[in-house]
Amino acid sequence: HVRFRGEAVLALVGDRESVESVTDDDLGLKWEALEAVRGWERALSGKLEPVQSQIPDNILARGFLKKSDVEKAFSESDIVVEGQWTTSAVEHGYIEPEAGYARKIGQRLEIFVCTQTPYMDRDEVAQVMGLEPEQIRIIPSAVGGGFGGKLDLSLQPLVAIAAWILERPVRCIYTRPESLSSSTKRHPVRMSAKAGCNRDGKLTAFEYHGDFN
Incomplete structure (x- = not known):
């Protein structure tokens, strides 16, 4: 099933x-709307179906x-303050949306793409393709803005x-709507912090605790 709105389910090539x-x-797709998981407590309840089978909780x-x-350090501090905060998800809003091309050269793939992490891309594409990392070459283009959004x-x-087949x-x-719906964002965070000083x-x-959604 589709795990989030914007996840790719097919690619049209032509x-x-x-x-x-x-x-x-024309695509013949049929959608069944499932209840979305909303809120920190429900997400952390441990009672939900796993989104990915290898991560049961x-x-x-x-x-x-x-x-x-x-605790000893706090007891010896002259001043102690603490608080709780939440932040929202943030769209990175880079100028250039995701773009690139791939070509097959023998039994290797060459991918020219705007990215912040070419070696991570190489390893992950190899995993998707069932190839060795040495068979994938990532050539980073000008990033066009990233701010963490193209990691x-x-x-x-x-x-x-598509190029391999x-x-x-x-x-x-990607069009701008495609980029907005499918790309990763800065995570919403629920955090608490406590600090002591002389x-x-x-x-x-x-002391700090944070949940990153």
Whole structure:
């Protein structure tokens, strides 16, 4: 099933006029609307179907760092302040949307694409294609703005698969609506923080917890 609105379910490959002549009704897709998961508590309840089978609790990553005795440090601090904050998702809004092309050269793929992470792209495209990383060459173009929004894959596997099957160059440029709906965003965050300092303003203790959605 589709995991989020904007996730690719197919790629139309052809000349521009032919692709643009195809309507949604021509594709034969049928949609069944599923209830969306909304809110931090429900997302963290552990009672939901996994979005990805290898992550049963839907928590992609955890991090923990501890140094010294924070409670003792707070008790010895002259001033302690704490608070809770939330931030919203942020669209990066780069000037150039995702764009690139791929071509097959022998048993290798060459992908020219705007990206911030060519080596991550290489490894992830290889995983999608079932190829060795050495068979994938990523050539970064001018990024066209990124701000973290072009760290993840977008059209790279789409043009890669098409070029591999058709054995001819394939290019793709996302429209702005396609970019907005399918690209990753800065995560919404729910966080709490507590800080202690002495009367000279020197930080003596700090504790932080954040959930990144």
